[in-house]
Amino acid sequence: MNNRLLNWFKFASPQSFFPLAGKMIPGFWALAVIFGVAGLYLGFFVAPTDAQQGEGYRIIFLHVPAAWMSMFIYLVMAFWAAIGLIYKTRLSGMMASALAPTGAMFTFLALWTGAFWGKPMWGAWWVWDARLTSELILFFLYIGFIALQAAIDDPRRADKAGAILALVGVVNIPIIYFSVKWWNTLHQGASVSLTKAPSMAQTMLLAMLLCALAFWMYSVAVALMRVRGIILERERNSEWVKQQVTMAAAGR
């Protein structure tokens, strides 16, 4: 047990994580491309045309996975934040700040594709549907996290403050979600729900899952790249970074 912990903490040091991340990135990119191509092919060419919604529904192959990822990434961010606060590992804070822009991007993508899907379905770019509204609030939470970290100069304070905010956010997300849902049922009669697409075909579900996997792999790859950037920036005065840079320059 103790041994395994030690092992983990070895990789928790930025210096040893940097090359490891570098080795992992191409693999995650490859997986992202493979899953993405398969998912989009299934979604756009194999999945049957929907009887009621026509071809326009196919945007859900992007919309739903993006919405899933946006929530999942916030959870992962809060997880790293908690680890960072408890074990005081520097890498965890870097992970959280590397994930935030990707999470915000997926939230934005979900909102945008939602609007594109909504126009033909509901006849409006935006409806105050419970899911869309919660997604919008999640977007605000991401923006708040990024803005808070951007406003703090000292990276260690930024990490800790961000971690506290992420944890407060993750506790509040279910509360916000349920209150928005309650609000929505009170104020609105019939609303079209995204998941109540009548009897989803097997291929549609598979395509959605593949796209979600592609997004997931993409997120990991991008977050790792960003973490490497953050490590270099923060440790730029340390010996090993200087060596790394000279080695890279010599290699070129």
Next chain:
Amino acid sequence: MLEASNLECVRGERRLFAGVGFRLDAGELLSLQGANGSGKTSLLRMLCGLTAPAAGEIRWRGQATAKLGGEFRAELCYLGHHNAIKEELTPLENLLTSARLAGEPLAEDNALDALETVGLAGREDLACRYLSQGQKRRVALARLVHERRALWILDEPYVALDVAAVDMVAGLIGAHLQRGGLAVLTTHQPVAVAAGSIRELRLGS
């Protein structure tokens, strides 16, 4: 009683000091020397537990202060760079409130007596906004008159004080050491304390 070993302080990207250690026993005073920006205030805040050291450990009565927490803080009196007094309140109100916040309520008679000791007799009921810098510092220092906690950590206690007031504060510190207390302080002036032994620590040499 107070031991520090191998302390390291990093501010932003700069390492202010590393490998700082000392040992302080009952009745001893540690005077921190060093140029501006050498990390004196940072070291004091580290000793209090406001900032965590980048490396090293601080022990009080043989136990790590980080573990002791409230037990350690109950024996600690910290006087920072800022006076921690409210402009809107009078010296008397400030003194009574800060004593109560520290968990050591002060009787009003004692508070009046303390203000008299620091030379603020007759100004007890004037809002601190109308006091001079030196007088505000005296309000903050009045806390020390009846302070019986074991460890005093004072950041530039003499700043803005006139000669008579410096002597008065040195007297308070001397009495504290005589009672078996400990004190750590930073100052650019020579410390003339009657009792106790003085150790010196120079940062950034």
Next chain:
Amino acid sequence: MLALLKTVVARDLRLAMRRQADIVSALFFFIIVVSLFPLGVGPEADLLRRLAPGVLWVAALLATMLSLPRLFADDFRDGTLEQLALGPQPLAVAVFGKTLAHWLSSGLPLTLLSPLIGAQFDLPADAVWMLVLALLIGTPALSAIGAIGAALTLGLRGGGVLLSLLVLPLYIPVLIFGAGAVDATAGGLGAQAHLSVLGALSLAGLFFAPWATAAALRVALE
């Protein structure tokens, strides 16, 4: 612990009383924001009556925001916060006291003023009472959650704007159930459930938020 709590509350209230201008400005801000809506949407009584609960609650959120940046800023600047952090008791206890004092000097006056505004919007009497009750139960949560934001943005550039960015999304549940309670009463429905949820939000906020706030303050003090 109770003694510390009492001292903090008494001290903050005394300070608030010596700076009454701040409380009064926040109240007038509340009144002005609410008065802008009829000017913006027109004086039609039916429409205003429908808008009133939401408008009043949104204005209450904004008025609370206004006083939040000062919650810790003064204590931070003059060194009192360090002293609180170095007290033998948990910092969260002092934070809880400051939260209570903040509510007493911002949420409570707002609540007491609200019947007047309700009358301005021609709310029926039972809805006005519900408004007062909902504000009374819900505004403590605003102070408690807002304190976290105030602590996180302590001493930062543009702290005030950042503070609203962090805190307003977290206020949404209180807004929904607070305005919902008044809406339900105006529509002739019971508001029991709304009030229970509001009460739960306030209690949970007052219990948990001080710990997060204290952690954020320690980070800011480092």
